[in-house]
Amino acid sequence: MNIRSRGDKWFDAMNVCIMLVVVALTIAPFWFALVGSFNQGLDYMRGGIYFWPRTFTLSNYKTVFADHTIYHAFFVTISRTLAGTALHVAFTALVAYGMSRKALAGRNAYLVIMLFTMFFYGGLIPNYLLYKELGLLNHFLVLIIPTMFSVWDMIIMMSFFRSIPEQIIESAKIDGAGEYRIFLQLILPLTKPVLAAIALFSGVYHWNAYTDALMFTTKDALEPVQLFLMRIVTDSSEAMKFGEQAASVMPEEAKQISPETLKLAMMMATTAPILVIYPFLQKYFVKGVLIGSVKG
Known part of the structure; x- marks a missing residue:
């Protein structure tokens, strides 16, 4: 029978605490971006939104996907x-x-x-x-x-x-x-x-x-979604221009959005596909790297 000492238990407890902190720090940016993307634009500018939307809306995502x-x-x-x-x-x-x-x-x-x-x-x-x-x-x-x-x-x-x-x-x-x-x-x-x-x-x-x-490349036809996102996130004028173009198509949504919430919605829209696919391939990722390195 394997009897664990008090030192082993403290070591395990410290490992769990450290991993929880690492997980929290890793998830926090995604969660804050997700919460902001579902919040009404002008209300988001007031600040104080961290754990859940204060004024829930889908206008940010509607605006993002209104532009072809x-x-x-x-x-x-x-x-x-x-x-x-x-x-x-x-x-x-x-x-x-x-x-x-x-x-x-x-x-x-x-x-x-x-x-x-x-x-x-x-x-x-x-x-x-x-x-x-x-x-x-x-x-x-x-x-x-x-x-x-x-x-x-x-x-x-x-x-x-x-x-x-x-x-x-x-x-x-x-x-x-x-x-x-x-x-x-x-x-x-x-x-x-x-x-x-x-x-x-x-x-x-x-x-x-x-x-x-x-x-x-200089052609707009070759622009990938991450380059499109980079322009929107790094240049507020591009975000405002993007929002104005979408608002002209969907004027009823114009009052619900802001450049910041549009950026967050764009970030989540471009990140979501790879986040959805990764869990299904993670087991192959871990197994493949371990086999490929250990058996060499």
């Missing part, structure tokens, strides 16, 4: 998230599988070159000039191609691929399977947790990304 610009921004973000995540996982997995094979000629040299890029970065201006020469500026592919490969994600996948018994691959080769067939029908089904973890990493990145669109 946000729908196109969501379309750009969803498109880049789906395409970018799929290509990132596929390309990184292919490279990781090749790097995990001991028979690959020049494998160590390739690995040194890849690791070098993790510590030394060319910089923004060389990247801009490179994308310009490749014709990627103001093109949707500038949001996809530069993110197709990650050395860190490749290392995680490679460490898992190395843990797969060599006898399984050799038996497949004896049966006449080629490298691509082995990779698609044998390796990938065994690495679903790692693939799901990498997909979650990439998906969250693409959903939250806006700096690449800000620096390498």
Whole structure:
């Protein structure tokens, strides 16, 4: 029978208290933004709203979704998230599988070159000039191609691929399977947790990304929802302009909103999708990272 000492109990109690504080500090900003987004605009400007709306209204969200610009921004973000995540996982997995094979000629040299890029970065201006020469500026592919490969994600996948018994691959080769067939029908089904973890990493990145669109595109048609949100949040005049445009379509809602509550509603609208999806993928995220790191 395991008898816990008083010191162990105090240690557990302190851990629980610390974690509760961390959780509270993490949730508080989201909760305050959520409460403010459901509060009447002018009433919110008076202050003193922390735990629940003082004057409940849906006008902020009605105003946000009354402007069709946000729908196109969501379309750009969803498109880049789906395409970018799929290509990132596929390309990184292919490279990781090749790097995990001991028979690959020049494998160590390739690995040194890849690791070098993790510590030394060319910089923004060389990247801009490179994308310009490749014709990627103001093109949707500038949001996809530069993110197709990650050395860190490749290392995680490679460490898992190395843990797969060599006898399984050799038996497949004896049966006449080629490298691509082995990779698609044998390796990938065994690495679903790692693939799901990498997909979650990439998906969250693409959903939250806006700096690449800000620096390498000037077309409104390529504006993702996070860049749209950044303009509204950082520039009060943009928020007022957005509210006036929506109010002209929905004049009955104009008295219920303010630039601040519009910003909060926009923040919640752009954050909600990833918050809803993440809990369903969290188990794959934890399992995939642990397997990929421990088995290496």
